[in-house]
Amino acid sequence: MQATIYMGSKCNLNCAYCHREADEFEPKVSEKLIEELKKLDDPTIKFMGGEPTLYMGEIKRIVAALPSAKFVICTNGVNLENYLPFFREHDFLVCISFDGGANAERGFDPFTKAIDYPKLAVSTTLHHGHIDLKAIIKSFAEKERIIVRALSFFPHFAHATNTANDTYALSLGDAEYILRQYKEMVGSYMEQRFKYGVRNFRYEGMFTGLLKRYQANFSYGETYCVNKNLKKYNTSGESFTCLYIRDEKLSDNWQTEQQRLLDEKFPECRCCPVYFMCGGGCIKTKSRDIECYINKMLFSWFKAEYEKWKGAGYAD
Template sequence: MKSVTIYLGSKCNMNCAYCHREPDPDETKGLPPEFYSRLQQLAKEGPLTVKFMGGEPTLYMDTIKKVVESVPDASFAIATNGKNLEWFLPSFRANHFKIALSYDGGDVDLRGFNPLEKLVDYPYLSISTTIFHGNTDFRKILAQFREKREKGMRISFFPHLVHHTSPANAAYALTKEDYASVLRQWKELVLELVEGFKETGEINWELTALFWGLFRRLEANYQYGETYCFGRNLFKVGPTGKPCSCLYIRDVPLSWTNWQKQQAALLDYLFPKCKGCKVYGMCGGGCHKSLDHEQECEFYYALYSWFQELADKEPAVWRLGNALQ
């Protein structure tokens, strides 16, 4: 299955302090006709998923509707802060959108808005939680979810580690101690899920996204020049439909046909250790824009190599992964 992620634009109705998106002057031009043609061609070649990102993508509903109309048989997903979500749910339901809500939980509230305050009766819902300095306690975050789960929301916690990309969000960058704590907690909770499934056959749904994020990477098998952001089955484009190596800081445009050589050259220059790394197939080089890439690299190497070893020796990892497919 191929996936196209569209960064619709930088407009947002929240502007969280740790956000690393950067606007560009061409955003108002919109998606050109040739991009819709490319989408339609991809849809003819096989199953296609289209994901919408921002900014806040619900501020671009006219564009979303045009995309849906152009490839109506595709699968759709959106990442949203959840503000005014009730306005858009009928359209999302009609087109079976998967919705990822941004919610940070814990004791520190930088957003000033909790999308879980209202019970959202929606079958395809997940939560993306930004982990930043001051918000790294996984169990406190999980406690915020529990009340909603008890009322019927089958939601799971997926941690998104903040990327330090400029002085503007430096205060929220994870420290060395933060990374060590997050690594320990991630391992503990994944083991808790796997062992529980192994012993009882039951799945602790609030932990599944923690596991699934790793399991999906295990099967990614990135080839050198492919990254988490752009590869043979995953394309990311900016507001004007042009492919780019990073959705949020789109200063490295890519060619539709020569992207792998372009990204390999970028990796050779920026992060030569990636070539030959035993977890590159899971990592894809990490965040190219992070000013703390070295720390991120150490963290993901430790996490991914640990999970590789766990999967090699524990058949329950594969049974659980298949059960979640």
């Protein structure tokens, strides 16, 4: 079971497209949270923010309380060098935010010198004005020569949730371009891998992301953010439908509560043929129509293509 913990909203970059809602109140890690985490079977604890390295004292409390857990941290990389010894000691998977190129929207480049750390992943945000996947991958290749290690490519979409980040919302034209690129790149990956046994590392993260969605098999009321394998908490131990907005709390009856929410706001989800992969998408975005269109088209295409290879005896 994975638990994602929203450590707080403080950040040392404050990217313009970020959809988190800031909090004035910054609670400490509660005993309730620690007790909730101790109930989980084989837990993987993921720390997010804001910028979670600004809360390292609280993170260290949780790590000390759950010595057998696995740990993941998603960071912008500003404080990475300071905490690499701690991450190494506790075998963290470190996921760094990097959008490619000059990383202009984030205002910081985490890949300017060699990084001696074995468990490193990269999260890339796609948004209006930043959707050229091949250009992004090319910039990854350039960074690999600097940091002396390979970089994965796991893209996700920015969610426009307020007037401040509206300009970063994907347009219909963006959606069509993203879909064409995904089909070309992931389609070629599957042919090379399943037909010829060749794994194209550049596209593997995109394929893996879609495969995990295919295998998620969400039932109605499970969402991408809260499901049978994933719970989300703030530091007080409260669970929410979305940790970035945090306006809808969940109880132990979270699936029933989310079913009710979907029925009220997005009744089309109940009969959607790709709900099992999508999990309702982002329930907070103001550009839901575009994101829903991308998910329907992309997941339907992947399901058909993957099952074609699987039916032919090639896919894993």
